[in-house]
Each structure stands twice: as C-alpha cells, then as structure tokens.
Amino acid sequence: xxxxxLMAAALPLAACGPKSLELPQEPIERAxxxxxxxxNSARAATTDIKADIPFEGIGRVLHYTLLGGSLGGAFSxxxxxxxxxxxxxxxxxxxxxxxxxxxPACKAAYPAAYATTVTLPADRFExxxxxxxxxxxxxxxxxxxxxxATDLAQFRELGTKLDASIGSxxxxxxxxxxxxxxxxxxxxxxxxxxxxxxxxxLRECKGKFG
Numbered sequence: 336x337x338x339x340x341l342m343a344a345a346l347p348l349a350a351c352g353p354k355s356l357e358l359p360q361e362p363i364e365r366a367x368x369x370x371x372x373x374x375n376s377a378r379a380a381t382t383d384i385k386a387d388i389p390f391e392g393i394g395r396v397l398h399y400t401l402l403g404g405s406l407g408g409a410f411s412x413x414x415x416x417x418x419x420x421x422x423x424x425x426x427x428x429x430x431x432x433x434x435x436x437x438x439p440a441c442k443a444a445y446p447a448a449y450a451t452t453v454t455l456p457a458d459r460f461e462x463x464x465x466x467x468x469x470x471x472x473x474x475x476x477x478x479x480x481x482x483x484a485t486d487l488a489q490f491r492e493l494g495t496k497l498d499a500s501i502g503s504x505x506x507x508x509x510x511x512x513x514x515x516x517x518x519x520x521x522x523x524x525x526x527x528x529x530x531x532x533x534x535x536x537l538r539e540c541k542g543k544f545g
Contacts, residue, residue, distance in 0.1 A: 354432040358440040363414065366403025367421035369441035369448070370396055371429045374422075376438070390486040394534035397476055398448050401533070405525035409518065410468075450531040453539040456523075460504045465527030466540030467497045468520050473533055490537050493545040 359365045377392030378384045388396065399422075404415030442449045455462040470490045477483045509515035530536045 356429065356432050356434060356437050358437055358444060362406050363403055363417045363421055364425070365444060366399045366418045367425055368429065368437065369445055370399030370403075370418065370422045371425050372434050372437055372441055373399060373448070374426075375430055375434055387480070387482045390483055391532070391534040393477065393483070394473065395448065395532050397473065398528070398533055399445070401472065401524070401528045402445055402447065405528050408522065408525055410521040410524040410528075447529045447531060453531040453536050455530055455536075455539060455543065456526055460500070460508070461523060461526065462540075463497055463500055463544055464504065464520065464523040465530070466537070466544060467494055467501050468524040469527045469533060470494045470537055470540070472524065473537065489541060489545075493537070493541050496545055 356368075359368055373392075373395045374388065377388045377395065380392070381389070387393075400415045400418045401410070403418035404411050404413075406414065456465055470493055474487050474491060474494075478487055505516045505519060509519045527536060530539075
C-alpha cells in the first residue's frame with residue numbers, strides 16, 4: 336500500500352490568529368480541514384508541541400485521509416492522497432486562525448471520527464478483512480517513523496494471525512481475480528472507517544480476532 340507522508344501532522348502548531356473559519360463544502364478540502372484540526376488538537380494536548388503526536392492522536396489525523404478517501408463506499412488511494420496533500424496546503428492557514436471554533440462542525444460532518452464506542456461490521460469475514468486492511472493502512476503510514484514501532488508491533492501480529500482466513504475468504508468472495516479482490520479490500524477499508532477512530536478500532540479488532 337502507498338506510504339502516506341503526514342505533512343500536516345508533522346508541522347508545529349502555530350498560534351491562533353483572529354480569523355474565523357468555515358468548514359468547506361468540497362469533500363476533499365472538508366476532510367483535509369478537519370484532519371488539520373485533529374493534528375492541531377493533538378499537538379495542543381501535549382506538553383511539548385515539538386514532540387511527535389501520540390499514537391492515538393496520529394491515528395485520528397490519519398482517519399480523515401481514510402474518511403475523505405472513502406466517500407463512494409470504497410476506499411480510493413487517489414482521493415486519500417488528495418486529502419493528504421490538501422492538509423499540507425491548509426496547515427498554516429488553519430493554525431493561524433480560530434481553528435477550535437470548527438471542532439463542532441467537524442464532529443457533525445464526521446461523527447465516526449468522534450465515536451466513543453467501536454462497532455465492527457456484523458459479518459465476521461467483513462470485520463476481519465476491515466481489521467486487516469486498517470492495520471495495513473496504519474502500518475504503511477507510520478512504520479517509517481520509528482517512534483511508533485512499539486505501538487505498531489501489536490497490530491502487525493494481528494495481521495499475521497488473520498493472513499490465512501483473509502486469503503481464503505477473499506477467494507471465496509471474489510474468486511482468483513486480483514482486481515476483484517482489491518475491490519473487496521477497498522470496500523472493507525471504507526466500511527471499517529465508519530467504525531470509529533483507527534487506534535480504538537484496531538484495539539477492538541485485536542480483542543476479537545487477535
């Protein structure tokens with residue numbers, strides 16, 4: 336899977352300025368705006384704004400690339416990359432404004448990002464596939480940053496445990512055609528994005544399947 340470079344999350348938090356903001360209507364820019372706000376919120380909650388965002392916080396930032404890339408009911412890597420790029424573009428503009436005022440709007444637009452409970456798909460294989468794809472997504476985004484290595488290790492083990500059932504289940508659902516299997520994977524990733532923030536979801540996955 337493509338490795339995501341979280342430019343917005345990596346930049347330091349700037350001081351709030353006098354300008355108010357409105358949540359954009361365009362889907363990519365809307366997801367990117369809320370992703371930057373998630374990054375700013377995570378930074379503001381730390382004692383050292385220059386330190387790496389904690390694992391759960393960076394998961395909340397990543398969630399917006401996932402949600403913004405899944406608007407059609409199937410994950411689109413191209414759309415997720417567009418959200419990521421827009422986050423980097425908007426970072427300074429948002430950090431210099433009254434970004435805290437947009438938190439309620441982001442909560443209304445993306446309730447899954449603020450869910451307090453995790454609900455995995457009812458179908459066992461769909462839940463397993465979603466967990467597997469989400470773990471791969473998070474690892475691909477963060478494994479190059481060694482600071483998250485310990486956090487990622489527990490979910491790498493989950494992926495290993497699911498390998499066999501995912502392989503046979505995909506063949507049963509989509510046959511041997513790789514494009515059809517990829518389509519199933521993308522649908523599962525879009526569905527699991529609605530279960531809640533990635534790190535709590537992966538913890539639920541590990542509790543159920545790990």
